[in-house]
Amino acid sequence: MNFNEVNEVAQLKAETKLIARKRKKSSKLDVHRYQLCKLFHAGATKAELQRWLIKKKGMRVDWTTVKRWLDKNA
Numbered sequence: 001m002n003f004n005e006v007n008e009v010a011q012l013k014a015e016t017k018l019i020a021r022k023r024k025k026s027s028k029l030d031v032h033r034y035q036l037c038k039l040f041h042a043g044a045t046k047a048e049l050q051r052w053l054i055k056k057k058g059m060r061v062d063w064t065t066v067k068r069w070l071d072k073n074a
Contacts (some may be wrong), residue, residue, distance in 0.1 A: 029069045032057060036066075037074050046070065 027038060032053070039049055050063040051068075 027069055028059065029053075029061070030064070030073075033073060036070070040070055040074050 039052065040046075044052070046066045049062050049066050050061060052067070053059040053061055066073060
């Protein structure tokens with residue numbers, strides 16, 4: 001029995017595609033996309049955006065969630 005590394009890698013990549021599906025559910029931050037992007041480009045930090053979401057919008061989010069969202073969307 002021979003080991004074929006090319007076939008093994010192809011199988012692993014196919015499995016990875018099945019496992020790493022894209023998220024279909026939108027983020028709750030998407031609703032405030034315009035305001036978040038405007039505030040961020042005006043100089044607000046991620047922690048300040050988190051406070052804005054808590055105070056003005058009543059959304060409880062961690063600043064790392066805001067960071068990840070901004071990395072993808074801003």
